[in-house]
Amino acid sequence: DAKTTQPPSMDCAEGRAANLPCNHSTISGNEYVYWYRQIHSQGPQYIIHGLKNNETNEMASLIITEDRKSSTLILPHATLRDTAVYYCIVRVGYNYGQNFVFGPGTRLSVLP
Amino acid sequence: DTGVSQDPRHKITKRGQNVTFRCDPISEHNRLYWYRQTLGQGPEFLTYFQNEAQLEKSRLLSDRFSAERPKGSFSTLEIQRTEQGDSAMYLCASSLRQSATNEKLFFGSGTQLSVL
Numbered sequence: 001d002a003k004t005t006q007p008p009s010m011d012c013a014e015g016r017a018a019n020l021p022c023n024h025s026t027i028s029g030n031e032y033v034y035w036y037r038q039i040h041s042q043g044p045q046y047i048i049h050g051l052k053n054n055e056t057n058e059m060a061s062l063i064i065t066e067d068r069k070s071s072t073l074i075l076p077h078a079t080l081r082d083t084a085v086y087y088c089i090v091r092v093g094y095n096y097g098q099n100f101v102f103g104p105g106t107r108l109s110v111l112p
Numbered sequence: 113d114t115g116v117s118q119d120p121r122h123k124i125t126k127r128g129q130n131v132t133f134r135c136d137p138i139s140e141h142n143r144l145y146w147y148r149q150t151l152g153q154g155p156e157f158l159t160y161f162q163n164e165a166q167l168e169k170s171r172l173l174s175d176r177f178s179a180e181r182p183k184g185s186f187s188t189l190e191i192q193r194t195e196q197g198d199s200a201m202y203l204c205a206s207s208l209r210q211s212a213t214n215e216k217l218f219f220g221s222g223t224q225l226s227v228l
Contacts, residue, residue, distance in 0.1 A: 043219030102154030
């Protein structure tokens with residue numbers, strides 16, 4: 001089972017920041033938080049990942065709380081093309097399997 | 113295009129038939145994953161390879177399913193005696209494993225299977 005919980009859906013106005021929350025209260029010390037998104041009819045796309053420090057790249061910013069029990073993905077200026085399902089994933093352990101476990105994600109709708 | 117390539121994009125088959133899907137990963141990626149996704153759900157892990165070795169299989173991968181990666185490059189996923197419940201999007205992903213906890217998956221566009 002996924003180790004994260006996310007709201008099932010969110011709306012955001014075009015041009016505004018989209019803040020997508022994720023809870024991962026059972027995260028272990030060596031587990032990274034990953035974010036992927038999936039646009040309709042395509043495979044998931046990597047966005048960003050982090051361990052404990054905040055991260056930023058050309059797509060988004062990732063804010064991880066100090067206790068690492070939750071995180072927020074920030075899309076600073078959402079566009080209509082950011083409408084997608086966003087998945088927050090905690091890597092399932094270090095030695096047990098090496099697979100990524102996806103939950104149902106958050107369906108983000110960017111509105112004009 | 114040097115991304116992950118899957119073939120075919122769509123497959124319609126009759127119940128009881130066998131089907132085979134192909135995945136070509138990004139060149140030099142040593143890991144290859146198969147996932148299955150049904151409508152409204154996130155992708156579900158099926159199996160993964162490191163080079164040619166199949167290292168883990170999900171309990172979702174019944175004995176009707178078999179995956180191979182014979183030369184550590186492309187992979188095939190075969191479903192024998194298809195059932196209507198096999199209808200789903202089958203996704204392939206590849207990665208370059210540099211460390212166990214700092215790995216990025218790159219996904220293909222998937223093969224949509226419909227079993228009639």
